[in-house]
Amino acid sequence: MKDFTGKVAAITGAGSGIGQALAYELAVCGARLALSDLDESGLETTVAEVRARGAEVRGYPLDVADRAAVLAHADEVVADFGQANLVVNNAGVALGATVEEMRFEDFDWLLGVNLGGVVNGTKAFLPHLIASGDGYVVNLSSVFGFVGVPTQSAYNAAKFAVRGFTESLREEMLAGRRPVGVSCVHPGGVKTGIARHARGGHEGDQEAAAAGFEKIALTTPKKAAETILRGVRRRSARILIGPDAYVIDAIPRVLASAYQRPLALLARPGLKRLDRN
Secondary structure, three states, rough: OOOOOOOEEEOOOOOOOOOOHHHHHHHHHHOEEEEEEHEEEEEEHHHHHOOOOOOEEEEEEEOOHHHHHHHHHHHHHHHHOOOOOOOEEOOOOOOOOOOOOOOHHHHHHHHHHOHHOOOOOOHHHHHHHHHHHOOEEEEEEOHHHOOOOOEEHHHHHHHHHHHHHHHHHHHHHHOOOOOOEEEEEEEEOOOOOOOHHHHHOOOHHHHHHHHHHHHHOOHHHHHHHHHHHHHHHHOOOEEOOOOHHHHHHHHHHHHHHHHHHHHHHHHHHHHHHHOOO
16 A cells, blocks of 8 residues: 555545645545545535546445444445555544533543544445455544543544554454554644534533644644545554644653652643633
């Protein structure tokens, strides 16, 4: 997978953010693109832009939490393009709430997308990737797959799980000598709209949190996409995005579980504000 020319790439969450940027970069690289998203308007925009770049592309409305739909989608992509070489399980959502306040339905919703979507996409496409003789799986975790963060227990749970799932998959592909590379991606702050569409919290606090996130996000989606594709070419097991990702990756390596107390102290003012509301 050092050359994407003619390769069929399936990307979830392609209607915005990192997924959209990956579609644009792969189009320039000569890939053939199967793009999906639950947001049909955003998906249409991405498809039109990719087509304008001269790439072969199809758009597929898709809820990655719907296992039957994802399985059918993988078969449809292979029927439409003749093969599948690269799958990027990128679709994701956010939830900000303490464990005490979090609703079970919101927790299940996030896990269904952020973890279930990765599992569904991997399982659905894996036989086709193996059959292609030159396959690749890219799963999006997060720096929140390295450290636990107050009010992010659901997101942490999903992203830690994606990391473990993907690392295990990579080991299985190596042990079985399957022709499939595997990378787990850990973005730091990327300038996407995920924080603005998060569930949980109070409206004013959620808006302030989203605005604060956008101020400190250090990396553009385009830069994130370039970093991911460079990692795929190098067959990197772990792809870190942004300088903040390297810092956060180092924290538990250096401090082990001792990082938790100072992080809790830093979060205390925000938790008190939530209690007052």
